Structure formats: C-alpha cells, structure tokens
Amino acid sequence: MTRCRYDLGSGAAVLRSREAVRLNMVHKLTARRFVKDASLKLDGGAEVIGSSPGTLKALNINTPLYLGHVPNMGDA
Numbered sequence: 001m002t003r004c005r006y007d008l009g010s011g012a013a014v015l016r017s018r019e020a021v022r023l024n025m026v027h028k029l030t031a032r033r034f035v036k037d038a039s040l041k042l043d044g045g046a047e048v049i050g051s052s053p054g055t056l057k058a059l060n061i062n063t064p065l066y067l068g069h070v071p072n073m074g075d076a
Contacts, residue, residue, distance in 0.1 A: 004031045004040045010054020019045040
C-alpha cells in the first residue's frame with residue numbers, strides 16, 4: 001500500500017492506494033493536488049481521491065521535499 005500525506009495547516013489528509021507495493025519492482029505512482037483536493041494512483045490501479053480538512057488551500061513548501069522510500073519511522 002502506498003500513502004500520500006499532506007497538510008495545508010488545518011490537519012493532514014492521507015490517501016492510501018488499494019494496491020500493494022511489491023518489493024524489487026518498478027512502480028508508477030501519480031500523485032496530484034489542486035487546492036484542497038488530491039488523488040493518488042499506483043501503477044494501473046484505481047485512483048484514490050481525498051480532500052484536506054479545514055479552509056486552508058495553499059501548500060507552502062519552505063523545507064526540502066522528500067519523495068521516495070521512508071524507512072521505519074517508529075524509532076524516530
């Protein structure tokens with residue numbers, strides 16, 4: 001399962017793909033965001049659509065953006 005998480009300042013929106021990510025394979029991931037709405041699609045699977053809570057609409061990235069594998073964050 002792939003997750004896309006973003007927070008515009010009013011709380012996080014989390015989208016989860018329905019397809020599992022298989023290790024040691026190349027995958028195509030499409031993540032889109034427009035205002036408060038977002039979509040996530042893994043390989044040829046179903047598109048998952050969601051929206052962030054609250055009234056804020058802008059995403060300001062003032063820190064580095066990281067895309068890719070996130071190691072086990074339970075120890076952080």
